[in-house]
Amino acid sequence: MQEHDLSYVRVEMVNAQAAPASERGAGHWLRTNLFATPLDSVLTLIALLIVSYYLPSVINWMLINAQWTGTDRTFCATTAQGGGIQPEGWSGACWAFVGAKFQQFMFGRYPVDERWRVYLVAVLFVALLTPLLIPRVPKKTLNAILFFVAFPIVAYFLLLGGHFGLRYVETALWGGLMVTLVLSFVGMVVSLPLGVILALGRRSKMPVVKLLSVIFIETIRGVPLITVLFMASVMLPLFLPPGTSFDKFLRALVGFSLFASAYMAEVIRGGLQAIPKGQGEGADSLGLSYWQKMGLIVMPQALKLVIPGIVNTFIGLFKDTSLVYIIGMFDLLGIVRQNFSDASWASPQTPMTGLIFAGLVFWVFCFGMSRYSMFMERRLDTGYRR
Amino acid sequence: MATQDLRMGAAAPRVALLYNPRFRSIITQVVVALALIALIAWFVDNTITNLRRANIASGFGFLYSRAGFDISFSLIPYTNDSTYLRAIAVGTLNTILVAVMGIVTATIIGFIVGVGRLSRNWLIRAISTVYVETFRNIPPLLVIFFWYFGVISALPTVRDSIALPFGSFLNSRGFFFPKVIWGEGAWLIPVAFIVAIALVLFVRSRAKARQEATGQRFPVVWTSIALLIGLPLLAFFVSGMPATLDFPKKSVFNLTGGMTLAPELLSLYLALSFYTASFIAEIVRAGIRGVSKGQTEAAYALGLRPRSALNLVVVPQAMRIAIPPLASQYLNLTKNSSLAIAIGFPDLVAIGGTTLNQTGQSVEVVVLWLVIYLAISLVTSAFMNWFNARVALVER
Numbered sequence: 001m002q003e004h005d006l007s008y009v010r011v012e013m014v015n016a017q018a019a020p021a022s023e024r025g026a027g028h029w030l031r032t033n034l035f036a037t038p039l040d041s042v043l044t045l046i047a048l049l050i051v052s053y054y055l056p057s058v059i060n061w062m063l064i065n066a067q068w069t070g071t072d073r074t075f076c077a078t079t080a081q082g083g084g085i086q087p088e089g090w091s092g093a094c095w096a097f098v099g100a101k102f103q104q105f106m107f108g109r110y111p112v113d114e115r116w117r118v119y120l121v122a123v124l125f126v127a128l129l130t131p132l133l134i135p136r137v138p139k140k141t142l143n144a145i146l147f148f149v150a151f152p153i154v155a156y157f158l159l160l161g162g163h164f165g166l167r168y169v170e171t172a173l174w175g176g177l178m179v180t181l182v183l184s185f186v187g188m189v190v191s192l193p194l195g196v197i198l199a200l201g202r203r204s205k206m207p208v209v210k211l212l213s214v215i216f217i218e219t220i221r222g223v224p225l226i227t228v229l230f231m232a233s234v235m236l237p238l239f240l241p242p243g244t245s246f247d248k249f250l251r252a253l254v255g256f257s258l259f260a261s262a263y264m265a266e267v268i269r270g271g272l273q274a275i276p277k278g279q280g281e282g283a284d285s286l287g288l289s290y291w292q293k294m295g296l297i298v299m300p301q302a303l304k305l306v307i308p309g310i311v312n313t314f315i316g317l318f319k320d321t322s323l324v325y326i327i328g329m330f331d332l333l334g335i336v337r338q339n340f341s342d343a344s345w346a347s348p349q350t351p352m353t354g355l356i357f358a359g360l361v362f363w364v365f366c367f368g369m370s371r372y373s374m375f376m377e378r379r380l381d382t383g384y385r386r
Numbered sequence: 387m388a389t390q391d392l393r394m395g396a397a398a399p400r401v402a403l404l405y406n407p408r409f410r411s412i413i414t415q416v417v418v419a420l421a422l423i424a425l426i427a428w429f430v431d432n433t434i435t436n437l438r439r440a441n442i443a444s445g446f447g448f449l450y451s452r453a454g455f456d457i458s459f460s461l462i463p464y465t466n467d468s469t470y471l472r473a474i475a476v477g478t479l480n481t482i483l484v485a486v487m488g489i490v491t492a493t494i495i496g497f498i499v500g501v502g503r504l505s506r507n508w509l510i511r512a513i514s515t516v517y518v519e520t521f522r523n524i525p526p527l528l529v530i531f532f533w534y535f536g537v538i539s540a541l542p543t544v545r546d547s548i549a550l551p552f553g554s555f556l557n558s559r560g561f562f563f564p565k566v567i568w569g570e571g572a573w574l575i576p577v578a579f580i581v582a583i584a585l586v587l588f589v590r591s592r593a594k595a596r597q598e599a600t601g602q603r604f605p606v607v608w609t610s611i612a613l614l615i616g617l618p619l620l621a622f623f624v625s626g627m628p629a630t631l632d633f634p635k636k637s638v639f640n641l642t643g644g645m646t647l648a649p650e651l652l653s654l655y656l657a658l659s660f661y662t663a664s665f666i667a668e669i670v671r672a673g674i675r676g677v678s679k680g681q682t683e684a685a686y687a688l689g690l691r692p693r694s695a696l697n698l699v700v701v702p703q704a705m706r707i708a709i710p711p712l713a714s715q716y717l718n719l720t721k722n723s724s725l726a727i728a729i730g731f732p733d734l735v736a737i738g739g740t741t742l743n744q745t746g747q748s749v750e751v752v753v754l755w756l757v758i759y760l761a762i763s764l765v766t767s768a769f770m771n772w773f774n775a776r777v778a779l780v781e782r
Contacts, residue, residue, distance in 0.1 A: 032506075033506070033507065033508035034507060034508055034509060036506055036507070040506065040507050043505075043507055043509075043510055044507055044509050044510075047507075047509045047510055047513060048509065051509075051513070205411070206411050206414060206415045206418075207415070208415035208418055208419050209414070209415060209418055212418070212422065219756065219760070222756075222759055222760045222763045222764075223721070223755060223756055223759045223760070224721035224722070224723075224724035224735065224759065225721075225724075226724045226725070226727065226735050227724065227735060227752065227755045227756070227759065230735075230739065230742075230752070230755075231752050234742065234748040234752070235748055235749065235752060237436075238432070238433045238436050238437070238748060238749070239429040239432055239433060240432055241432050241435075242432070242435055242436055242439060315523075319523075319524070319525040319526070320525070321525075322525040322527045322528065323527060323725070325527070325728065326725075326727055326728055333525060333527060333528055333531070337531060340535060348540060351531075351535035351536055351539070352532075352535070352536040352540070355528060355531055355532050355535065355536055358528060359524045359528050359532070362523065362524045362525055362528065363520070363523045363524055366522075366523035366524070367519065367523045370522075370523065
């Protein structure tokens with residue numbers, strides 16, 4: 001019998017092999033992502049059918065068939081609709097309408113030769129906001145004070161005028177994206193401190209303060225924004241001494257800010273509840289007063305926790321600014337809507353084009369904010385990982 | 387001796403009254419309450435003066451006078467000779483109708499899209515993501531305008547109505563569908579339905595008891611479906627088929643007969659459903675992702691089939707996560723239905739606004755709004771809390 005030495009030690013390494021053909025390339029991706037099971041295949045086919053039916057017509061309508069230039073409605077209407085250049089059965093976006101009305105969509109009826117003031121405010125806004133949003137930039141406190149305190153004052157004098165040799169521009173002339181931004185900015189600046197106070201009030205140990213905060217928050221949160229705006233526009237003049245005239249825009253601002261505060265208060269309360277009791281007790285044992293305890297120990301931690309929540313609330317508020325249209329003010333959506341009935345541009349394509357434009361603007365703002373909130377969420381999350 | 391007396395029961399150290407926490411708390415509350423009362427008194431005083439100047443009598447007496455305006459859509463009989471009270475009731479019912487229709491549809495779309503966002507299928511996932519990110523980031527009012535001005539008013543005119551199955555039509559004046567006219571003996575059908583529900587509940591409890599006692603299962607779902615459909619159908623035939631259909635008929639200028647969903651109602655309903663569905667989709671997704679993978683794996687290890695694992699293990703736990711935010715979305719939808727006023731659908735806010743303009747009774751109308759909306763919110767959240775308590779984790 002011959003003995004075999006069965007032990008075997010490999011001397012050279014085997015060269016790395018490419019993955020089998022079934023596990024790579026487009027075929028593999030298709031198999032795992034689109035045709036994994038029979039049901040998946042059916043779903044994919046149905047979805048493909050729907051997409052290939054609708055997507056070309058959407059692209060066609062928005063880009064290829066669209067009318068990009070023009071001076072009035074005849075460019076965007078077929079002969080039967082009283083237009084000139086479009087063939088029968090034509091359907092496409094009327095971007096010429098947006099182009100012609102662009103200035104109005106941005107500024108409303110703000111006087112043309114005073115619009116540099118709006119541009120200046122916009123530049124200031126971006127210049128102050130950008131460093132505030134980038135976490136690495138230092139001097140956040142100074143920046144925040146400039147943005148939340150100094151900027152609103154400067155913007156007020158610049159936009160409204162009437163002082164320092166600037167012409168007075170009444171708020172009835174304001175409109176468009178400018179109103180949307182002013183409303184949401186004021187809503188945020190007022191609602192943050194008011195929300196903090198209401199949240200503290202709701203968690204207070206004093207029954208009277210607590211009860212009042214709860215009543216305010218729950219009443220405002222229980223009714224739609226429109227009723228709050230109606231209340232502000234109808235009831236505020238009633239509440240004040242006879243003869244007090246009250247700017248319509250200011251009334252909307254008051255209503256909107258109160259509404260925003262109630263929602264902000266609930267978000268901040270969530271943050272307060274997440275702070276361990278020991279933090280407050282530690283502050284008490286150090287002999288800090290209530291306001292020192294809240295301002296130096298509890299609030300900084302709580303606010304940092306709820307930054308994503310605050311941004312989300314703010315996205316909601318930004319979208320809700322469009323409701324002032326109902327009480328007769330023209331924000332971006334309102335002014336687009338108002339222009340549907342402009343006789344020199346009315347055509348079957350105008351409403352859809354205007355709405356898609358307004359939708360895009362809102363979408364860009366809201367999507368940007370939601371991405372930023374996700375970014376902050378991830379960033380703040382790492383702080384608690386050890 | 388200068389040492390302090392630290393024994394238990396020693397008298398509390400005497401501090402100035404100003405630094406006594408209890409005293410300070412009471413003073414603060416008294417000051418806050420007084421300030422508020424003063425403010426309210428000032429408001430009330432001003433309001434009374436203002437109202438007297440405008441010659442408006444306060445009080446809810448105006449509710450019983452003739453409204454004098456027409457309402458385009460009403461669930462209960464209403465003419466312009468009816469009272470304001472009835473007008474407000476019409477508005478409340480319209481709000482509830484839109485809210486209920488919207489909640490049901492938004493939940494269905496939201497569940498489909500939410501599950502779609504977790505699908506293995508790349509295409510389905512992409513479509514669902516595009517849907518959610520689009521609708522979440524535009525104002526609801528824009529969605530309403532989109533349906534109203536962009537889609538429904540761009541539909542063909544009455545003459546070229548799009549014919550749909552079951553004799554219904556779609557055109558720029560709304561959705562026309564056959565109306566069921568119930569004849570004599572039709573009351574048997576709802577009665578049969580109620581009996582069917584009672585039977586289903588009975589069968590369910592018996593089946594559960596039997597499974598717990600013997601381990602044998604009873605096909606509850608199929609029995610329930612058969613009962614719920616079968617009994618009313620049986621009643622329908624027994625009572626001699628007391629229903630006729632009134633089909634909408636095309637005439638030269640309009641469609642006559644049948645029932646109509648007006649463009650306003652249709653756009654509001656579709657817009658609210660599609661808008662809220664994007665939020666519900668995210669809640670559903672978060673709920674399902676919130677159930678850890680170990681739960682599914684443990685269910686498989688116990689020998690459960692994928693479907694049972696989903697139904698018995700994953701969904702009950704996902705529901706627990708999803709229900710509280712779902713409740714607040716339902717409330718949001720109800721509140722957003724007030725946007726109806728922008729396209730002229732007569733909901734509670736729109737009718738209240740008309741009343742306010744006609745009578746000048748602003749305080750009373752605002753109070754009515756507050757009370758009715760708060761009541762709707764409270765009922766909805768009470769129901770959702772009850773439902774939440776049912777599915778909540780029972781810890782021992």
